[in-house]
Amino acid sequence: MKSRIAAWWLLSALVAIAIAVLALPGRSYSNQDREQPLAGASAQHPAGTDGLGRDRMVRVAAAFLLSLGGAILASAATTAAAAGVGTLSAFSPATLGRFAMLVCDVFLALPWLFLLMMVRSALPLTTSPAHSASVTFLVLAALGWPACARAVYRGSLELRDAEWMLQARAGGLRGTQIVRHVLPNLMPLLLPQFLICIPAFIIAEANLGALGLGIGEPLPSWGGMLHELDNSAMLLRTPWVYLPIGLLILVLLLLEAIALEV
Amino acid sequence: MRSAAGWLKRFARTLVVVVMVVSGSTVLMRFAPGYLSDAREMDSRYGDAARVELSAEAARSASLKQLLWTEFGGWTRGNLGVSRQYEVPVAELIVPRLAVTGGLLLRAIVLAWTLSICAALVSSAGRTPSLIWQLPSTLLLAVPTAAMATICMLSDRGGPVLVMTFLVAARDFKFLDRMLRKAWRDPHLLQARAQGLTIFRLVYAHILPSIASQLLALATFSIVTALSALVPVEVIFSVPGLGQLAWSAAMNRDLPVLLAVTTIMAVAVTFAGMPGDGAREWQGV
Numbered sequence: 001m002k003s004r005i006a007a008w009w010l011l012s013a014l015v016a017i018a019i020a021v022l023a024l025p026g027r028s029y030s031n032q033d034r035e036q037p038l039a040g041a042s043a044q045h046p047a048g049t050d051g052l053g054r055d056r057m058v059r060v061a062a063a064f065l066l067s068l069g070g071a072i073l074a075s076a077a078t079t080a081a082a083a084g085v086g087t088l089s090a091f092s093p094a095t096l097g098r099f100a101m102l103v104c105d106v107f108l109a110l111p112w113l114f115l116l117m118m119v120r121s122a123l124p125l126t127t128s129p130a131h132s133a134s135v136t137f138l139v140l141a142a143l144g145w146p147a148c149a150r151a152v153y154r155g156s157l158e159l160r161d162a163e164w165m166l167q168a169r170a171g172g173l174r175g176t177q178i179v180r181h182v183l184p185n186l187m188p189l190l191l192p193q194f195l196i197c198i199p200a201f202i203i204a205e206a207n208l209g210a211l212g213l214g215i216g217e218p219l220p221s222w223g224g225m226l227h228e229l230d231n232s233a234m235l236l237r238t239p240w241v242y243l244p245i246g247l248l249i250l251v252l253l254l255l256e257a258i259a260l261e262v
Numbered sequence: 263m264r265s266a267a268g269w270l271k272r273f274a275r276t277l278v279v280v281v282m283v284v285s286g287s288t289v290l291m292r293f294a295p296g297y298l299s300d301a302r303e304m305d306s307r308y309g310d311a312a313r314v315e316l317s318a319e320a321a322r323s324a325s326l327k328q329l330l331w332t333e334f335g336g337w338t339r340g341n342l343g344v345s346r347q348y349e350v351p352v353a354e355l356i357v358p359r360l361a362v363t364g365g366l367l368l369r370a371i372v373l374a375w376t377l378s379i380c381a382a383l384v385s386s387a388g389r390t391p392s393l394i395w396q397l398p399s400t401l402l403l404a405v406p407t408a409a410m411a412t413i414c415m416l417s418d419r420g421g422p423v424l425v426m427t428f429l430v431a432a433r434d435f436k437f438l439d440r441m442l443r444k445a446w447r448d449p450h451l452l453q454a455r456a457q458g459l460t461i462f463r464l465v466y467a468h469i470l471p472s473i474a475s476q477l478l479a480l481a482t483f484s485i486v487t488a489l490s491a492l493v494p495v496e497v498i499f500s501v502p503g504l505g506q507l508a509w510s511a512a513m514n515r516d517l518p519v520l521l522a523v524t525t526i527m528a529v530a531v532t533f534a535g536m537p538g539d540g541a542r543e544w545q546g547v
Contacts, residue, residue: 106283110286111528119294120512122291211494223408229413
């Protein structure tokens with residue numbers, strides 16, 4: 001419990017620092033200092049600049065907030081979809097429930113990275129960076145729900161057959177009232193799922209970005225910044241190149257610590 | 263007889279899933295907003311030719327029913343379409359790469375299982391989960407595959423097999439450790455240990471049979487994990503496999519190739535899951 005609280009505090013502190021870095025006047029993730037490409041740490045650029053002279057600290061802060069925010073929203077969407085599909089399937093006629101689980105099987109059979117690549121590459125050539133970011137997280141949300149929906153379906157089936165539920169249904173509770181009673185009972189299942197999906201989505205976005213299929217430039221992303229690791233000359237020049245990957249690993253470990261103890 | 267009927271039922275379900283996967287992917291691809299666009303349109307030298315090709319493609323795929331019929335018909339005859347990028351049949355691109363990817367996956371999964379089972383057996387024998395075992399797997403799971411592969415390549419240590427092995431082993435270890443920890447605490451096993459059965463006998467005769475169905479399910483999960491790591495690993499290490507082909511197709515908007523590779527992967531995952539489903543039903547889980 002203590003490590004979970006510590007992880008919460010540390011993550012909140014990182015978010016606050018990232019917001020503060022972005023809120024500083026004259027700082028933008030797309031501003032280019034053409035006099036100083038690939039510069040080391042200085043008073044003006046505390047973590048140096050990238051190949052285009054953009055401040056690395058600002059870009060890391062923006063990528064952190066964008067990735068975390070996108071992953072949280074996608075995770076919320078996927079958990080809500082799983083809760084809806086799982087609960088409705090369990091309380092619907094058996095045939096409908098089985099069909100819903102068959103659809104889940106179809107989604108589970110699709111390797112998400114390949115499907116994500118297919119969707120990303122099928123976007124129009126004129127897709128804006130913001131659009132590419134929202135599509136990336138939207139597709140992640142669309143692909144993440146089936147595994148959770150199966151677990152919710154199982155949990156809802158148990159609830160449906162519970163004695164208190166039989167009593168409630170025999171007492172004439174309407175569908176919406178039943179759902180109101182079922183959802184709080186599913187929270188122990190839904191909350192870990194929500195928390196587990198966040199780091200999974202962050203890693204997925206980073207992998208996709210590293211392949212050049214994630215969030216488009218000039219929007220910063222973890223994956224885009226991992227590209228810098230390919231440049232061995234840059235690695236020798238400044239150790240700040242490792243800042244994005246270091247921070248990414250720290251964030252993922254913190255998220256895992258939070259998810260583990262729920 | 264009952265078992266044969268069960269397998270037949272599972273096979274039929276798997277086929278339905280495969281048909282739904284192919285139909286769904288085809289429809290998704292056809293109605294994607296960028297399906298009828300090509301990077302060559304922006305080049306005045308190739309723009310006209312590209313537009314002619316695209317309008318022919320639009321006419322061919324105007325009817326969804328016709329498109330699905332052509333797609334399924336082609337698949338049954340081994341015709342997976344023609345690559346937009348290389349202008350050769352997709353099957354010609356895929357077949358030589360199957361062996362490369364298959365070999366990579368097989369070596370990585372076998373090594374990962376050996377590593378994770380050994381580690382989980384030792385780790386689960388302790389009273390509480392030890393940080394010595396948990397920390398490396400947690401750390402490995404927190405590093406994106408692309409970053410792990412890049413670091414391995416830069417440090418000139420390890421190759422594609424090692425990266426995939428680490429990733430699959432780290433994930434499998436988490437499950438195996440939990441599974442074995444629970445199995446060690448079963449009352450009948452405590453009794454058997456008290457009676458002085460050797461560790462080998464305990465594992466072989468008691469633990470492995472009791473977790474067999476979960477192991478099969480985990481095996482399917484390992485394949486899915488390995489497939490998700492396939493693209494970054496093959497791209498970064500320049501392995502000429504299906505992952506690299508899919509990435510190149512995605513970068514060049516070669517959707518017929520991407521559709522074929524995605525479908526092959528989906529079929530592999532679906533069929534790989536069949537034994538696990540069978541074992542769960544047999545054990546009544």
